Amino acid sequence: MSPYTSLPDGSARLLRLRPSSDENSRIECQLITCSLLDSRRSHSYEALSYVWGLEESEEPIWIDGNKLSVRVNLYKALSHLRDCFVERILWVDAICINQEDKTGEKEQQVQAMAKIYSKASRVIVWLGEATGNSDQALEVIRAAAEEEQSKNSPLDETSRQAILTLLEREWFQRIWVLQEVAAARHILIKCGFAEIDGYAFCSGLSVLRPFDTRPDLQALIPPVSYLIRGAVFRRKHRGDKISQPARFSLNIRPLGELVDMYHTRKATIPLDKVYALSGMSSDDPDAAGLEANYKISWKDLFQKLVCFSLSNQMTVSTWDDEEVAVIEAKGYVLGEVSSAGEDATQHGRQYAEITWKNAPSFFDGKEKQSSRLTFQASAKTVKKGDVVCLLQGSSAPTIVRLCDDFSTIIITKFPLADDLQKWSASVTIFPTDLLLVWDWNESQRKSPGGEDYAKLISSREVAKCPVAECQCLYDLDKITRLWNFGLLLNRMERYEKA
Structure with missing residues (x-):
């Protein structure tokens, strides 16, 4: 009984x-x-x-x-x-x-x-x-x-x-x-x-x-x-x-920031990595369909989370057996991390010195103006050479790390000072095509950035040639990725690698 x-x-x-x-x-x-x-x-x-x-x-x-x-x-x-x-x-x-x-x-x-x-x-x-x-x-x-x-x-x-x-x-x-x-x-x-x-x-x-x-x-x-x-x-x-509010939360931080900080922690099932953080979030993930639901597939929930954390103006591929999302988005390069490390004055925080690009008018004609920003330590550590970019439809910049012909996401929502927020909010043209990988289990991979990602990238939905066993469109996709990545390197002034 x-x-x-x-x-x-x-x-x-x-x-x-x-x-x-x-x-x-x-x-x-x-x-x-x-x-x-x-x-x-x-x-x-x-x-x-x-x-x-x-x-x-x-x-x-x-x-x-x-x-x-x-x-x-x-x-x-x-x-x-x-x-x-x-x-x-x-x-x-x-x-x-x-x-x-x-x-x-x-x-x-x-x-x-x-x-x-x-x-x-x-x-x-x-x-x-x-x-x-x-x-x-x-x-x-x-x-x-x-x-x-x-x-x-x-x-x-x-x-x-x-x-x-x-x-x-x-x-x-x-x-x-x-x-x-x-x-x-x-x-x-x-x-x-x-x-x-x-x-x-x-x-x-x-x-x-x-x-x-x-x-x-x-x-x-x-x-x-x-x-x-x-x-x-x-x-x-x-x-x-x-009246009691329909949703109770501890209102600690936006869900995107919480995910950046804690997504590498363990859960019995991947769904709980989202539900365990939603009760701490200061925004309302329920409105995006992220409320606790154990009937939904991980693939669908993760896709909703990506759109909620980043932007709904992108193409997202996810899988039920992987804590990885492959994202195709348009973006605008804001700057590059010139140095980074642990903030010695505040435990649990890190700093990044950022050299801003493409913004001479905003900085009164001073080229390559830099800023030192401190922020809550994330699960993935920001490093020198990481790129700060604004994705189309996103409310805050994203930090990515350039790899072979794609970039991995380090921080989805990077907090900016008020004056820098005004600059990023003024961006209306997103000329760069980005292929991004957001991996929650990167540290457990034998070859991060290598064969594991190549298989996932190639398995995302790509147009297929009507001719049986013809790989021409897959080859075209690879060439397009390399071309777009070369343009990104060019915008970062990394001409030798481009």
Whole structure:
């Protein structure tokens, strides 16, 4: 018998975890339905942030007397959270959302997850069971947060390795956790039975900075640490007494910028890379058909996202089995990155020195005027030689990197100062034909920019010759690409390569 009944509008389920003094006894729970989403208050429940783990590994729990199989990592979390004497009220997505429902409940609840985490009294981050030196790692981090004057004290190698091993856990790599901690007002981090306050955890890491020699962790840890640290400063999210907005969001950044920052993080299915960020966006992706919908194909959703993030005045090719889009667009070259790097004055930000091209009238006759701009660190690092261009129909410039006969997208929406925005907004002619590749898994490819992309580019929709097995139009497409790329190099004044 299923423990689930249909959810009324504006409602969510909470999980009552019953106490037990016997740690080996079966886990007993009860599901409670409440009008949580329509409420204007926060409530005394804790929302769990965790990694689902392998589907093959499951353990049983009992809900209202009904047996329900959950994945091992969640089972371990519930075992460690269960109190000896006092019941605990939790929100756990794998249990509180009926994963087998076919009536749209899952989509509605996924849309509401930002609100659910924001209304919780606390968000518990479950990193997994204690292993190796994980207890030592948390203690060293806690001590560093308590004694900030030890900023210059060296971190011994054993402690550093213990912390790095902790930070390598899968929780820090997942994309859903960003929204979960971004919505929280109080965060507790738990590994086995060891616990640490979220703010203390981030303070200790900022003192120790054990990941400075690990570029992979530098890309993962600071963004999520920034969101955890900010929890204590967040106000309660209170709805309008008269009317609740149809869409709740944390309003952190436009979806395009969030995608630029976080698209390399992991999700079980590609669709969730979009849905996990939409609850944090300051624009309205729902209007573009990007609301949670698990019936849509990845190919179609990704195509909609490209048009929403860049422009709808382009041709986009996507595939169900690839996190890659091949884009044909018209553009205008604005400038070239002459130098770039991490902003030493603001952690988590990068700078780019840009030499502007094709704009002498805007800069009062000064040729090749340059600007130094700082912006939020993106998943792909901006490098010297990258090109800043404005795509037809786009509201902001895009940064691309020139390859063989195409360019890869580094940043879809590059923020400009007000005066530069006026210049880009004045552009009405887009003389350059661009072939762009937007790859969300570039770092995992054996030959980025090589054979993998060549196959995708050739497999996009191209006119076919009516003569059987004739390749003339494919050859013409290749020649056209080379010609257009040569013109782009010419506009960049890279005459030798052109």
